[in-house]
Structure formats: structure tokens, C-alpha cells
Amino acid sequence: DADVTQTPRNRITKTGKRIMLECSQTKGHDRMYWYRQDPGLGLRLIYYSFDVKDINKGEISDGYSVSRQAQAKFSLSLESAIPNQTALYFCATSDPDRGSETQYFGPGTRLLVL
Amino acid sequence: GENVEQHPSTLSVQEGDSAVIKCTYSDSASNYFPWYKQELGKGPQLIIDIRSNVGEKKDQRIAVTLNKTAKHFSLHITETQPEDSAVYFCAASKQAAGNKLTFGGGTRVLVKP
Numbered sequence: 027d028a029d030v031t032q033t034p035r036n037r038i039t040k041t042g043k044r045i046m047l048e049c050s051q052t053k054g055h056d057r058m059y060w061y062r063q064d065p066g067l068g069l070r071l072i073y074y075s076f077d078v079k080d081i082n083k084g085e086i087s088d089g090y091s092v093s094r095q096a097q098a099k100f101s102l103s104l105e106s107a108i109p110n111q112t113a114l115y116f117c118a119t120s121d122p123d124r125g126s127e128t129q130y131f132g133p134g135t136r137l138l139v140l
Numbered sequence: 141g142e143n144v145e146q147h148p149s150t151l152s153v154q155e156g157d158s159a160v161i162k163c164t165y166s167d168s169a170s171n172y173f174p175w176y177k178q179e180l181g182k183g184p185q186l187i188i189d190i191r192s193n194v195g196e197k198k199d200q201r202i203a204v205t206l207n208k209t210a211k212h213f214s215l216h217i218t219e220t221q222p223e224d225s226a227v228y229f230c231a232a233s234k235q236a237a238g239n240k241l242t243f244g245g246g247t248r249v250l251v252k253p
Contacts, residue, residue, distance in 0.1 A: 030183070066149060068229055068243035069184070076238065084240070085141070116183050120239075127172055127239050131183030 030132040047102045049117030058100040063114040107139045142167040146244025159217040163230035170232040178227040220251045
């Protein structure tokens, strides 16, 4: 079973709709992240959470919100989707306190906003 | 904030040849430099990393070099194989920023048999 899972894997929505992308992990890591990937721009950090009570904005948080429902769950919401939010979205986890800064990524959610 | 630039954006090599990807970073306080490999339809996966107190690190056919003075680091893949075909990302982080990663734009590597 995958350690970091994302649902849905693919989503098509219309401009103005609210959508939620979900991420779950079984690694027991405290830190979780949301990135978006666009061609040529690499991965850009949207939001990150160092524990359940700690949520922080990344470099491109406008138009997005998050919820850390539990250590294992971190959701990303687009309150009113717009076409330039069409991208590949990744969730990741890490736990530097265990001696490694490695981030473990989920399989991604491909989002198309029409 | 940190800025990481990666070159080239695409790289085509013949099987058995070497591949080199280069990255530069802007923040001299960055001290951790990982490389991630993304295969088609999957999330990125760490393949090698290096810290600022080390100039070079090797793991079988892959190696990373770091030049702190020039603020650049490179990934070297020797004896390339078809399974090396993927997108590769470099990244940089510093402990003072909570170890958040700033990624380069990615390099699409194609190994031709």
C-alpha cells in the first residue's frame, strides 16, 4: 500500500466551483506540504503544516486554503476555481526530527479547470 | 527568498553515455541540496542529496557535486540506461527556513537505446 495517497487522481471542474483535494499518509510524519507543478516551473509550495496546529502559507497561497484534520490528513481547497489553477498537485510529507529531510510525495492529482 | 535555476530543460543522451544537470541557487545560507526523480505518472522521489559541508557524494551511477563559492551544484549520471529516462528536479533549503524546499524548473532526460 502507498504511504502517501491523494484523491481524486484526476478532476475536471468549471470556473467558480469549489473543490477539495485530499491527502492521507501512513508514515506517521508530522510535516505535510502541498505543491503545484506546472511545466518549466518545477514544484511550487502552496501551503505547509509542521503539525496539526501549525499551518503556513507557501510562495503561491492566493486562491487556496488548507485544513489539517489530523496528523495523517491534509486537504487543499480551491474556493472558486479559475483556469490558471489547472495544474498537477502533489502532497508530500517529511519528518526531519527522525534525522532525514527527505520529502515523500503522493502520486499527484491532475486538475483541469474549464 | 531562495531562487533555484536548473539547466538544461531537456536532455537527450545515447544509452551508455553520461548526463549532467546543473543548478544554481541564490541564497548563500542554503545548506541542503536534494535531487528528485519523477517518472511518468508518479510523484517525485529522492535519489541523492548533499549537504553544504560536503563537496561531492556518489551512489553507484549517480553523483552530486557542490560548489558553495559559486553557489551551484550538479547531478551526474554515468552509463545511462533507458530506466533513467524521467524528469529530474534539483532543490535547495536552509534550516532557518524550516527546511522548506525551493525547486528548480526540472530537466526532462531521454535516454535513447
